[in-house]
Amino acid sequence: MEQTIDLSVDFAGLKLSNPVLTASGTCGYGDELAEFMDVSKLGGVIIKSITPAPRKGNPTPRIVETDAGMLNAIGLANIGLERFVHEKIPILEQLGTVVFVNVAGQMIDDYVQVVRRLSQERAIAGFELNISCPNVKQGSISFGTDPSQIRQITGQVKAACGAKPLIVKLTPQVTDICVLARAAVEAGADALSLVNTFTAMVIDIENRRPVLANRTGGLSGPAIKPIAIYLVSKVYQDVAKPAGIPILGGGGIRTASDVVEFMIAGATAVTIGTATFVQPDTATRVIDNLRNYCERKGIRSIRQLTGSLQ
């Protein structure tokens, strides 16, 4: 007899049909992917960082490949709040999946402005606070490394969210990520997202210059997965589990086994980023393979996996 396997998860007050989301900055505004897969099959999508005014982003080259990964320094290029509302929200309404918007800025007011405006939109389920982008000179990561600033920004943005959940995306580049995770949770974060990319550099040995125009970029892809797994398990044990707050885990996920690994470490849901560039339908393939894994292991509900590390 065929058993039905329940892939759904409860995440920050929302029910997701499965734990797989596409990561901010790697799925455009959601519409580009619709040509390659049935987006409504996803647990959700996270739209790339939106700032109040449009941002052109950094000069090129903006990316470079490394062994088992890539560096990016896009510089939060985006169309800005107003164009996003007018051009993209009507498309997002048609996607048939849970949409989170990643929010960035230079000052706390920037974040508050975007979230307040978008909190009125039915098409948007919640927000991911980007205080961890390594590629812009002001704002972003500078908020993300200081617990008192995290407390302040999380508190103020949460107040602008209305009833919608707020995910705080942490940078892994700190001495003790748990201090920052705790600060976010205490200030009202509904979920924690980790990890963002790691600052890195590639040098062209012919001309002794960095390859990226921005000189440095964020490392993503399979290379960072074991570090991300470690950080998820640490934050889960020390902060998320005691506080009853879910983790959105990610970094280098390519396969269903990677997803399972993140969930065992403590993630409730996961994001797929760089892998989508290679295989645009990675996320839906992974969802199908998750079902196979559960079947093989006799797991009725995928929720059982979260934090099941022995």
Next chain:
Amino acid sequence: MKNGVNAGHKGVFTAEVLSNQQIRENYYRLNLRLDAIGSRYFQSAVPGQFLELDLSELPLPPEEKIPPALRDSAHRHILLRRPFSFSDVIVLPSHEGPCVKLEILYCVLGPATLRMMSLTSGTVVNVLGPLGNGFTIPKTLKRAILIAGGMGAPPLLHLGGYLKRHFSEVQTVCFAGARSCEDLPFTLKIGNITGLVLEEFDVLGIPSRVATDDGSAGFKGFVTECAGQWLSDNRPHPKDTILYACGPEPMLAEAAKLAEAFDLSCQVSMERRMACGIGLCQSCAVEIKTGATQTEYKLCCKDGPVFDSRKVVFQR
């Protein structure tokens, strides 16, 4: 999948290698036969579009075949797909739907193109495409001037063939340049009147000129200088003439200047490092003028790779 498998759409599919021939040191011609899905996607592909190949699982060629300059870096792993233009697309109708064959010209430069050397007939590769917007051919076009620099040649060869097939009344002339004759991805032969010509364009009935920076073949100097001389001598009418250029960015900038000097419109095909090829990552930005002083970034993969040369802010 909202759009289904149709002409005008793009997607992921497989293709079988028909042949992979060396044309000169470090230059190869790859012929592929697309599967049924790919054939439907590609049946209306136009010159200037491109595709992305997943080469990450191909083996390295035998040690002795690896060019000495690449031996050290050959073992670097590949993660991302690699973008390639095509130099020809042939649609063969059949009862089961179209069957598309396409040709890629490639230069061995690094770990991915090195692995392409190992492709042999029968190997199956994973393809994403067709991507981007190709060259625009207005109905009023009477004269097309193609300017190819180095590995910028493939889409212009495709354009030449496409014009002959679908716009046979358009007069086309091609200028191809490279650092030296070793870097021209073409076969050279002696023409009837004009000295060296390119075999690949000659068979299409398109007159061609060769320029090399070092003078090892044809005109000594930049290909844009060679085209400039021809433009001075021939003065084509601005209203029905278009310059089509593809090659390294400094060459495209020169082609843009040439177009301005002769009051011609000019379409340039740009290259950028690409992570996704489909508009997801914003890595492939091209700076485009939107006003007297304002600019914005457009995506090479999605809005391009072909742009109006007057709009592009070229990088040095």
